[in-house]
Amino acid sequence: MAKTTARKPGGRRKKPPEPVGLIPPDAAAKAPREVEDLCAAIDEDGGKALSAYRDPLGGRWLVLAVLPIEQVEPTPYQRGLSDAHVKRLTDVIGRTGRFLDPVIATRVEPRKYQTPNGHHRASAMKALGARSITALVVTEPEVARLILALNVEKAHNLREKSLEAVRLARHLAELPPAKESDYSLEFEEAAFLTLGMCYEGRPRFAGGAYHPLLRRCDAFLEKPLAKALEEREEHVKVLGEIDDLVASHVEALKAKGLESPYLKTFVVARLNPLRFRRGATLPLGEALEQMLKAARKFDPGKVSVADLARSGGAPEADPAPE
Numbered sequence: 001m002a003k004t005t006a007r008k009p010g011g012r013r014k015k016p017p018e019p020v021g022l023i024p025p026d027a028a029a030k031a032p033r034e035v036e037d038l039c040a041a042i043d044e045d046g047g048k049a050l051s052a053y054r055d056p057l058g059g060r061w062l063v064l065a066v067l068p069i070e071q072v073e074p075t076p077y078q079r080g081l082s083d084a085h086v087k088r089l090t091d092v093i094g095r096t097g098r099f100l101d102p103v104i105a106t107r108v109e110p111r112k113y114q115t116p117n118g119h120h121r122a123s124a125m126k127a128l129g130a131r132s133i134t135a136l137v138v139t140e141p142e143v144a145r146l147i148l149a150l151n152v153e154k155a156h157n158l159r160e161k162s163l164e165a166v167r168l169a170r171h172l173a174e175l176p177p178a179k180e181s182d183y184s185l186e187f188e189e190a191a192f193l194t195l196g197m198c199y200e201g202r203p204r205f206a207g208g209a210y211h212p213l214l215r216r217c218d219a220f221l222e223k224p225l226a227k228a229l230e231e232r233e234e235h236v237k238v239l240g241e242i243d244d245l246v247a248s249h250v251e252a253l254k255a256k257g258l259e260s261p262y263l264k265t266f267v268v269a270r271l272n273p274l275r276f277r278r279g280a281t282l283p284l285g286e287a288l289e290q291m292l293k294a295a296r297k298f299d300p301g302k303v304s305v306a307d308l309a310r311s312g313g314a315p316e317a318d319p320a321p322e
Contacts, residue, residue: 021057028053035061038107038139045071045111047132063137064102069130071111072103074119075144077167079160081123089124099125105135106144113137116144145172145186158207159199161188166196173225180228181220190218193229194284197236202243209246209268210239216274217287238288242271245295252300258308266308271295 031039031052039049047067055062093099103118113135115122125133145168156164165187172183180193187193191214195207221228250263260266273290274280282290 022054022059024056026054026059027056031061035063035139038137039063039065041107041110042067042137045107047071049137061139063139065135065137066132067105067113067135067137068111069122069125069133072105072113072115072118072122072133072135074122075114075116077164077171078116078119079156079164081120085120086123086127089120090127093121093124094128099130099134102134102136104143105137106141107137108141108144114144116146145183158195158211162192162196162207163199164196165189165192166200169193169196169225169229173229177224177226179222180225181222183225184220187220189215190220191215194218194232194235194239197229197232198239198243201236201240205243206264206268209265210243213268213272213274213287213291214284216281217284219284235284235288238285238292242288242292242295245292245298246271249295249298249300253303253308256300256303258303258305260308263308267298271298 035052039052042049042063042065045068047065050064050066052061052063054060099121101121103115103122105113105115105118108114115135118135122133168186169180169183172178172186180187184190191211194214195205195211198205198207198210221231223231246264246267249267253263253267269275271291271294273282273287273294
């Protein structure tokens with residue numbers, strides 16, 4: 001009888017990644033002229049450049065600095081403040097008497113710095129009456145556009161991500177023309193752009209119900225950003241029409257005595273043209289047109305309590321607008 005070998009718990013181990021980045025001594029190389037100029041500019045602004053060094057992962061230059069706090073502001077396209085989060089940070093930083101997590105900042109003009117990651121921390125420091133704040137000043141201004149990728153200070157929900165993405169898109173559309181697809185890293189997901197426009201027009205839009213379909217069908221467009229936004233506006237109009245029909249169907253289900261916090265998610269899932277097509281996709285315009293036709297034909301009278309019970313599942317949380 002052939003001898004069998006028991007498989008080790010955990011299965012096959014992944015090969016450890018090859019070492020990347022710098023060794024510690026290389027982070028302290030001689031700074032190039034443009035970095036020295038940035039350090040001098042920080043000092044001229046009334047701040048203090050403490051040290052310039054190379055990021056140990058990518059080798060890019062950073063300046064550790066202390067900036068006058070009144071010169072630090074958020075980027076114009078990011079989410080609003082969470083008062084509760086600022087209050088918690090203010091309390092913790094005040095009680096510990098230490099600010100140990102520098103904000104990320106870019107120098108946009110003399111005596112003006114913008115932070116894509118640190119708005120809440122900077123606000124807490126201002127609430128404490130701090131005169132200055134520690135910052136990692138990046139040498140590439142375009143880093144400020146990576147707000148969704150970099151901002152790990154407080155977890156974004158779907159609404160916040162989407163609104164930030166579309167605000168950033170409108171800002172970038174005013175710059176020299178570039179394709180929407182060129183900014184895929186900045187936007188993270190094409191669906192965020194479409195949903196962001198929906199939230200702009202409908203602050204209480206239930207984006208979590210529509211996100212599964214958009215995530216499968218929405219794609220970055222190979223068009224100039226301004227033209228791409230115009231095309232997305234057309235998709236948003238169709239989504240608005242679908243959402244109006246969904247709302248009326250939800251009211252009809254409630255009138256039948258069906259009660260659930262997930263009625264809208266249930267109806268939207270029923271209208272999804274890819275509902276039973278695992279791994280399949282459709283061009284977004286075609287998917288929305290099919291969804292609209294299904295919404296017009298949907299009959300709430302044929303929905304039973306058993307249908308609703310089988311659906312299950314909660315949508316991604318979308319808080320009330322601030």
